[in-house]
Amino acid sequence: MTRDCVLKCGALQPITRIIDSAVPGTSFMRNCSWALSNLCRGKPSPDYNLVKVAIPSIVKSLVQNDTEEIITDTSWALSYLSDGAKERIGDFLEPKLLLKLIKLLEHETVSIVIPCLRTVGNIITGSDE
Secondary structure, eight states, rough: OOHHHHHTTTTTHHHHHHHHHHHHTTTHHHHHHHHHHHOSSSOOOOOOOHHGGGGHHHHHHHHHHHHHHHHHHHHHHHHHSSOOOGGGGGGGOHHHHHHHHHHTTTOOOOHHHHHHHHHHHHHHOOOOO
């Protein structure tokens, strides 16, 4: 699969570095969040060990941006990454992330609410711990 080839060639690291340093809300940030979301999606899912390094950048992007397109793309990326083995759930228990996701559940735009709801649903399917 092309996505896996791109991931194995190391595309994720420069994209996350760009996200970490880009000005929130810019079209540059929008393009990066879109690319990152595409690297995290698909069936079969990407190798989690290759994409989990992007979680802190995705969280930062979601928390710092208020542009609907960026929020939508980063929310979908989180939804894709949190969907899977229960062992992943701990990677998403960042208080800032949880607070932002819960706040976004009340957003007026359904294209933002849906991936946030899916992410919250994925997180709560974890173990009783």
